[in-house]
Amino acid sequence: MTTLTSPPGAAATRRTAPSSPVTGRGGPRQGGTILAVPALVWYLVFMVGPMLAIFVIAALHWPGMLQPVSFAGLGNVRTVLDDPVFWDAVRNTAVQLAVALPVMILCAYMLGYYVAQRPPGHRIIRYLLFIPGLISTPAKAMVFYAALSPDGLLNGALNGLGLGSLTDAWLASPSTALACLIALDVWSGIGFTAVLFAARLNSVPDELGEAAQLDGAGHWRTMWAIHFPVIRDYVGVVTMLQFLWTLFGSAQHVLLLTQGGPGTSSTTLSFLVYQKAFIAADLGYSQTVGVILFLAGLVGLLGIRRAFRQTY
């Protein structure tokens, strides 16, 4: 019977658990784990299940909801890799990440440092910085639509300043559509990210900064040479979050503002997943891109984690 306790089975370990804190009675701490089961099942059914299904559908030839399904193996991968639209989407996503992410994190860090110094009016600033975190994606898109449509705010302002020649149909022009989407990311991303940095910077002891100031370091030096190394890993975590958000979340912005156009000039990878599934009804293709997107996310996360590893 001694063998019963040695395997790492759940039942065996649970039986030994109550003996440590509560002696005697049949273990009031026992039987609790069962309460976690409904939440776990719920989570597995609605989140993990569909997640795994992506990989299955990616290997199917499935040209529409009501069409016959056949096994395609890696055929979809070949179709996707041969498709110039896919490579346009890769390029757009790469540009979007390469511009939006550094700008957002850099500005947000400096803004967070600013707020953490409690300058005059920092309470108002802090209140306002939460705004983009509160409003929904469709509402944000409406804001940008109102600002950037041909007779919107920006063109109005340009006309008012006598710069009428600079006006453009910003969302409908191939050269600016992607830039508009990046502007939306940056506009809404900086505020909330800055609040996160400010909260973390507040927990850095004041003495650190003061000591540096006594040694003659200015705020610029203090910000980058003293505070940044201390919260480096935190900056990494926030960067990972924003990376995931930008990579996966762009589908909604694209859908609401440009529909991927004109042409493919603002089609991002995540919008391609949506478009192929719900508009073009090429389900195997869509989920193959989904798998690629997922892998890109994973690689990106690991890369960011490595780049921001604590160095002291």
Place this chain on the structure above:
Amino acid sequence: MKLGKRWLPAHLLVWTYAVLLVVPLYYFIVSAFKTNDEIFGRPFALPSSFSFGNFSTAFSSADLGLAVGNSALVTVVSLVLTLLLAVPAAFALARSTGRTAVVIEKVFSLGFLIPTFAALFPTFLLAAATGLFHTRTFMVLFLPATAMPLSVVILVQFMRTVPREMEEAARMDGASTYAVLRHVYTPMCLPGIATVLLLNFLTFWNEYLYSLVIIGPDPSQRTVQVALPTLKSITGTDYGVLTAGTVLTLVPVWVVYTVLQKRMQQALVSGAVKL
């Protein structure tokens, strides 16, 4: 630390960004009370009269009233379901010392790495397979699942702070496991529960893509976030109506944020970084 004169550029930049955050909101609020002519003629002037004509047009042309009702229903029922699932789970995981509990907690924390959007199409299939396609019901069942990782992880942290002696004392008086949860843990974790409620209120109320795909365009079922963008095509370029509709969807969030500002800010900060 002292902020010297050299901070002037920093002040300027920060307040410029603050203005960029406020101006669109101001523009939306004043435009909601104006006609198109007024909006284009004097975009930043205060409206000449505070009539609610645009609001009623927005209400009738996109069925916004019904949509607000649907959103409220989906949000409230999903929140209740989230708590019913997450509180007992966190309670179990926080008290348990067994290996299973450790594994389950790991599974939940790994959930942060699953981007919700990725599984859009398979979730759509699931909705179709369960016969709940084009209904609010599926969203009510689905949204709590997306909230599970964050809610459980936050609640576990709060529940771990409850001293063991509290439970032992209750047990001495003959309390059952349910009574311990109900009368010892839940009251002591109210701040954690509030955090979870606020965070999820925001995500549920603001949820767009899944609602769009799963609930679809049926006005009797769709939520306000799905109804809002349709104003753009229905009203064409009637910006007054468009902005009135947008303002309307922001009101509930705004009220909650302003009333519970401190707590909401704490909740958002703590919820963002539990990676």
